[in-house]
Amino acid sequence: MKKRTGITAIILTISILLTGCGGKTVEQKNDSLSFYFLSNGNDPWYMAAKENVLETYPDIETDLKWWSATQYLMLFSRERQDTDITPLQEYYDKITADLRKDQAGDIVMGDATYIEWPEATPPDWYKLMKNGAFADLNPLAEENGQLDTTTYMKVNSDSVIASEDRWTFVPILDSYLVYQTTRELAEKWGFSLPEPTFEEYPNILSAQMTEFLERCADWVEEHGDDPDAPSIMPDYEFRILKSVVFDVCGLKIADYKTGKVDFDNPTVKWIVEALRTISSDIEDSGLGDQGTYDFEKEAYKQQKYLLYRAYPGQGDTTDDWVSVAVKDINGSYTCHYALRWVAIPASSKNQTIAYDYIQALLEENVVNNGYSWNDVDRGYKPYRDQIPEPSKTSNIVLPSTWQYALSDLFDNYYAGNMETDEFMNQVQKRLEVYITE
Known part of the structure; x- marks a missing residue:
């Protein structure tokens, strides 16, 4: 069995005048503010934003209560834990239940932990919004x-999540689907690299999503059985890839408005078959600590993989590294997804103050001590200063959760236990029920 690791989740409840202990929901007042937050070393960022808000509302008294929960750390192997219960699941369940009861406070936070470390089933943010x-x-x-x-958080490939008519989620951490390798590795193992995105930047490459999958699948078919060849990518990287190729990369499958799905699309069939081919080359490296900088550095040192998520930094070899950005289904933009986001519950009695707090989050210096590769925490600059002008027209998409509701089907298919047509028929039937129930 593959070794899985995770992050530290700290559920932060910031209350003004009245705060619930142990994660309990409290009765709101017009002069109270209650947050449901996750943290991976982000506490100074959240607190700085709170101090900013207090400058506008100086008479508000604060009483901070912290609900700390340990999710499987990326710094330790799963074997060092004495339980299989994930506190992150408790957090997800509480958010879902309290939102349905109109008792979820004034700001709730979601995250995309599930696409990297699926030890917990997330809320269906699409369905809750609908x-x-x-x-x-x-x-x-x-x-x-x-x-x-x-300008860039309201643009989204799925009109259900963001449109000019309705705007609910605010991404605060994000990531692009970009892989790293070296020209030496690619040439040694016959991996076909795409062309540079810009002539003046020869080490920045890009490939449309299906083109990237085809390059990976073709390589696995040729080298997957070679015991001396590296694996195509770490298993946690494959989990990200298979989680975002659909909605995030612009190929919309589920329509939450109509309850219809488009899982008999020939392109979809080709994609799932390519993913199944790639999955046959995914295995546990035995190095542990997957997702950390040290993991990627050691993995490259041992030539364990062909593709990496981060550039490990190898001294004089830096000029040989290339970045491969995966573009959406139409080749228009790099697949770009939210890692963490906030929303204001419709039941909140303090929406103006909550909105001010979100503004403060975007103005304060980001502190992110986690190991997520994103474009927000570099240099600890405010979020608004991090995103370059070209990115203001890109799509920041919330990763969908419908695949996790059907994970048994996907697991069986990727394991080779189902034919493609049978798999797609079952997914289509269950997905139609899932999005309408």
Whole structure:
């Protein structure tokens, strides 16, 4: 069995005048503010934003209560834990239950931990939004001013999540689907590299999503049985890839408005077959600590993989490294997804203050001590200063969760226990039930 690791989750409840202990929901007042937050070393960032808000509301008293929970650390192997219960699952379950009861406080936070470390089943943010769980931020923006990141957080490939008519989620950490390798490795093992994105930057390459999958699948078919060849990528990287190729990369499968799915699309069939081919070359490296910088550095030293998520930094070999950005289904933009996001529950009585807090988050220096590779925490600059102008037209998409509701089917298929047509028929039937129930 593959070794799985995770992150540290700290559920932060910030309350003004009244705070629930042990994660209990408290009765809200017009002068109280309650947050449901996750943290991976982000506490100074969250607290700095709170101090910013207090400058606007100086008479508010604060009483901070921290609900700390340990999710499997990326710094330790799973064998060092004495339980299989994931506190992150408790957090997910609590958010879902409290949102349905209109008792979820004033700000809730979601994250994409599930696409890397699936020890917990996340809430279905799409379904919760469709059912009216979150406030529309457009009226708040008209009254209190636009958020600094509005120009790119409201653009999304799925109109259910973000549109000009309704705006609910605010990404605060994000990541691109980009892989790293060296020209030496690619040439040695016959991996076909795509062309540079820009002529003036020869080490920045890009490939449309299906083109990238085809290059990977072709390589696995040729070298997957070679015991001396590296694996195509670490298993946690494959989990990310198979989680984001659909919705994040612009290929919309589930329509939460109509309850229909498009899983008999020939392109979809080709994609799942390519993913199954790639999955046959995915195995545990035995190095542990997957997802950390040290893991990638050691893995490259041992030539364990062909593709990496981060550039490990190998002294004089730096000029040989290339980045391969995976573009959406139409080849228009690099697949770009939210790692963490916030929303204001529709039941909140303090939406203006909550909105001010979100604005403060975007203005404060980001502190992120986790090991997620993202474009937000480099240099600890405010979020609004991190995103370059070209990215303001890109799509930051919330990773979908429907695949996790059908994980048994996907696991059986990738294990080679189902034919493609049977798999797709079963997925289509169950998905139609899932998005309408």
